[in-house]
Amino acid sequence: MMGFDSYYSNTACDDKLAAISADENRVLLTRDRGLLKRSKVLYGYWVRATNPATQLSEVLQRFSLYSQLRPFQRCLRCNRILNSMPKEEVFQNLPDMVREYCDEFYLCPGCGRIYWKGTHYEHMNEFIRHIYSLFDSLT
Ligand SMILES: [Zn+2]
Structure with missing residues (x-):
């Protein structure tokens, strides 16, 4: 919705998410710290917030993306x-x-x-x- 190239799944297993992140050079955003500890995950971020709007704001700030919203x-x-x-x-x-x-x-x-x-x-x-x-x- 915000215009960023993104992949989302709430049904994919951890192996698949880690593989997609590695294969497509995507930053893996998750609340699951264990997922980020996998060796395949090169770029990951543990989202601290739990509210969706606050999570989005947190990620936009963390990666300086506010100016790139489309x-x-x-x-x-x-x-x-x-x-x-x-x-x-x-x-x-x-x-x-x-x-x-x-x-x-x-x-x-x-x-x-x-x-x-x-x-x-x-x-x-x-x-x-x-x-x-x-x-x-x-x-
Ligand atoms: Zn489409």
């Missing part, structure tokens, strides 16, 4: 960068209400998912504003 640029399902798409190109795949009230669309080239700025977008935007406010309170 919300809504990646697919929430498969992580690919979204492409802006004219309404007429996605029109046939839209729910009726969306056809009527939305004019801005994005298409994922990976999984084909279509995005628009509906109510879900507003909720996520509220969360992002909260994340920015956490940063502002630190500076």
